[in-house]
Amino acid sequence: MSTKTEVRLGVIGLGNMGSEHIRNIEAGKVARLRVTAVCDIVPEKLERYKDKYKCFTSSEELIRSGEVDAVIVATPHYFHTTIGIDALNNGLHTIVEKPISVHKADAERLIAAHTNKDVVFSAMFNQRTDPHYIKLREIIQSGKLGKLTRINWIITNWYRTQAYYDNGGWRATWKGEGGGVLLNQCPHQLDLMQWLFGMPKSVRAYCKIGNFHNIEVEDTVTAYLEYPNGATGVFITTTGETPGTNRLEVCGEYGKIVIEDGTIKWTTNLVGQEEFIKTCPNGFATPEHWNIDIPCHSSGPQHVGILNNFVEAVLDGKPLLAPAEEGINSVELGTSMLYSSFNDVTVQLPLDGEKYEAMLMDLIKNSKSTKDVNQVAKVVQMSGSYQNA
Numbered sequence: 001m002s003t004k005t006e007v008r009l010g011v012i013g014l015g016n017m018g019s020e021h022i023r024n025i026e027a028g029k030v031a032r033l034r035v036t037a038v039c040d041i042v043p044e045k046l047e048r049y050k051d052k053y054k055c056f057t058s059s060e061e062l063i064r065s066g067e068v069d070a071v072i073v074a075t076p077h078y079f080h081t082t083i084g085i086d087a088l089n090n091g092l093h094t095i096v097e098k099p100i101s102v103h104k105a106d107a108e109r110l111i112a113a114h115t116n117k118d119v120v121f122s123a124m125f126n127q128r129t130d131p132h133y134i135k136l137r138e139i140i141q142s143g144k145l146g147k148l149t150r151i152n153w154i155i156t157n158w159y160r161t162q163a164y165y166d167n168g169g170w171r172a173t174w175k176g177e178g179g180g181v182l183l184n185q186c187p188h189q190l191d192l193m194q195w196l197f198g199m200p201k202s203v204r205a206y207c208k209i210g211n212f213h214n215i216e217v218e219d220t221v222t223a224y225l226e227y228p229n230g231a232t233g234v235f236i237t238t239t240g241e242t243p244g245t246n247r248l249e250v251c252g253e254y255g256k257i258v259i260e261d262g263t264i265k266w267t268t269n270l271v272g273q274e275e276f277i278k279t280c281p282n283g284f285a286t287p288e289h290w291n292i293d294i295p296c297h298s299s300g301p302q303h304v305g306i307l308n309n310f311v312e313a314v315l316d317g318k319p320l321l322a323p324a325e326e327g328i329n330s331v332e333l334g335t336s337m338l339y340s341s342f343n344d345v346t347v348q349l350p351l352d353g354e355k356y357e358a359m360l361m362d363l364i365k366n367s368k369s370t371k372d373v374n375q376v377a378k379v380v381q382m383s384g385s386y387q388n389a
Helices: 016-026 043-049 059-063 078-089 104-112 131-142 162-166 187-197 273-279 302-316 324-343 353-365 383-388
Strands: 007-012 033-039 054-056 070-073 093-096 121-123 148-155 202-209 218-226 232-238 246-252 255-260 263-269 289-294
Touching: 007 016, 007 059, 007 302, 016 033, 016 302, 033 059, 033 302, 054 059, 059 078, 070 078, 078 093, 078 104, 093 302, 093 324, 104 324, 104 353, 121 302, 121 324, 131 187, 131 246, 131 255, 131 263, 148 187, 187 232, 187 324, 202 324, 218 324, 324 353
Parallel strands: 007 033, 007 070, 033 054, 070 093, 093 121, 148 232
Antiparallel strands: 148 246, 202 218, 218 232, 246 255, 255 263, 263 289
């Protein structure tokens, strides 16, 4: 537990998310957190902050400046690893935006740098603050659903136009972003998948490259998962479908839970389905069941919730909602889907991180993209994305 009364924060990366975090903090939404320094490699992005905070064009200089106790890394994906390692090696409390790294081998390198456990290391998995997912996790862990048998998640309301991908040279390229919908939008759901259900034992996926957009990475994914207990899962996502769907259906021995439109509908069996199969003499009968609607707000405090929890972890020793070490699981899920699709194989987990890294380097080497990954993206309001929470 710290004797300090506030945390001095440096924001590294002043694109959409870095700017959004600053707005939330300046609006007083995060207690005991104060921005004292900002950094971006594009000097023009510092102009609006030069009279408020110490400004840097080098993350190395900010990290060593003595102006901050903590940093949030909100840069393009590949820099999450290198800047995160530098911050941890210099004893700074660190939040890394999703995904924590582009691929598993990099995630392992980043996590290995967290040797000082007095340093708080968190990931920006803001959908862990949503009440409906918290409630689902409570029900699963209570055993009231029994052994899980099937998981289906259709998450297709990440709709994006071509203009979204054209804004900024790093987007939707293997060299700049490292992937598409699995690396940018769906780290949220992939994190929730492992947080709620654990990791599968195998993944078979089909990813379409540039199915709806003029991009070189995946914008459409259908994946089949198998779990150690015999449960199966299906994960479907795209950025090219509207109106989209966000429907999570979880089946277990004692019923089914459906989360859609911010509501929880729970159908609970009074007798377990496997027991009923074996003991009921009527071939067409089903167990008696109750329908339960659980009232629940559709969205939690999101990014502000993670930031407040981070400050409480630094100053008060409170457990993290989203420890960064857990971020490797969503990276592994997403990249396993890509590896499976590109190589037309079922991937047995754990994924071989070195093999995936080699595949990614080949994709970068053979890229036909003409985009300049250093092209500066325009900063836009992110509120239009929150409907997917």
